[in-house]
Amino acid sequence: MTPGPGTARRKLAAPTVAMLPRINDSLSFLYLDIVRIHQDDTGVCAEVTSERHATQTVYLPTAALSCVLLGPGTSITSRALATFARHGTTVLITGSGGVRCYAATQPASLTTxxxxxxxxxxxxxxxxxxxxxxxxxxxxxxxxxxxxxxxxxxxxxxxxxxxxxxxxxxxxxxxxxxxxxxxxxxxxxxxxxxxxxxxxxxxxxxxxxxxxxxxxxxxxxxxxxxxxxxxxxxxxxxxxxxxxxxxxxxxxxxxxxxxxxxxxxxxxxxxxxxxxxxxxxxxxxxxDPENKYETPDPEEHLVDLWDPVVGAIPGGINHGLET
Missing domain, CATH: 1.20.120.920 (CRISPR-associated endonuclease Cas1, C-terminal domain)
Structure with a gap:
């Protein structure tokens, strides 16, 4: 059965890991304090409330940020934090002005x-x-x-x-x-x-x-x-x-x-x-000074199995079916 044009368009539009910017290409950092960060239907946004300007909303380029420093007075929802994690954006919990780092998140889908x-x-x-x-x-x-x-x-x-x-x-x-x-x-x-x-x-x-x-x-x-x-x-x-x-x-x-x-x-x-x-x-x-490497390909196998004889072998395979 031949897939229809609608199915083809959806496949082309579906995001992949390879579409995300590598750490080399990311923006540097964003420092935020006294804001509320949450996820809406459009993306991750920061709400800034003041007497002069009431509440202003600023959308954050999550996939293009290498790290976000969250200072005092910042609150963030779990949905927004999950989006940062999916995009590989490191989130740092810092003191006033970013002077101290208390905690940091680490992207999970990484090669070792x-x-x-x-x-x-x-x-x-x-x-x-x-x-x-x-x-x-x-x-x-x-x-x-x-x-x-x-x-x-x-x-x-x-x-x-x-x-x-x-x-x-x-x-x-x-x-x-x-x-x-x-x-x-x-x-x-x-x-x-x-x-x-x-x-x-x-x-x-x-x-x-x-x-x-x-x-x-x-x-x-x-x-x-x-x-x-x-x-x-x-x-x-x-x-x-x-x-x-x-x-x-x-x-x-x-x-x-x-x-x-x-x-x-x-x-x-x-x-x-x-x-x-x-x-x-x-x-x-x-x-590894003897070789030249680029940033690991995000589409490479993320999980292998260790073998003391042959080294790494592919994961995600039912090896019980092997004869």
Missing amino acids: TWLERQTRAWADDTRRLTVAKAMYEKRFGPGTATDATSLDTLRGMEGQRVKTHYQLLARQYKIGRFRRAYDPASWDTQDPVNLALSSANTCLYGIVHAAILALGCSPALGFVHNGNQQALVYDIADLYKAELTIPLAFSLHASTNPEAMARRSFRTELRLFRLLPRIVTDIQQLL
Whole structure:
């Protein structure tokens, strides 16, 4: 029986996983606070209520967002959260201004290819040190981490280089001596540079977290940082701070609202630096430097069976029927 034209049109219009943007192609992030997020017949929308403008509704491009940061005063329905999950959008629960990350969602339909590579590299002390050295050389140039360099030495070298970077920018912007400080208990008393740096870094952490989850890796298994559920997030974010967040924070030394300015300026710079594709590529190169890989195909087999002799075998098959 030949399908009718109506059936053919429905098949063509039916959405598939492959239609969704890859993490490389997604928009960066969206920070929301004091809004109600829900799902209606059209899509996911945020309702903003104020005395001046009453209630305004803004629809969110869920399939094109890499992560959404939900600040204080935000409520979200289960239907809206389910839509974010289907589209692979990471949802982060943050503090005011996105300064702290308390929880995050992870898309469920992911291959474990990169998680397995990460786990093997993390569990082997030699390979773990190799990845840590590769991270250092991505920041400071090839050859800066010699074969004899230990992890303790790397940490000391990194600390000195970052301190020198702070001193150079402080002289450039004529703000005198600068000391990095992060104290949530006395947040409002900190200087504009520290406020802007903390705010921009948290946005950076959110984007890196989203990229790590989109690849299916574990944010908790870091190579330099350790003992925290965001250890790998801090590792990868450190690759870009000297280029992005630190110069931005010093440029806002005279701002009256450095936190908001840092978020807006950082979002603009992300488009110029095309950061998301860089994050994905850098993680892949660090975990498997001998090969070149693209982001896993969403149409590939998502579930295999493990066999100690032949390796992975296809899932979703009744192997009892085999003779």
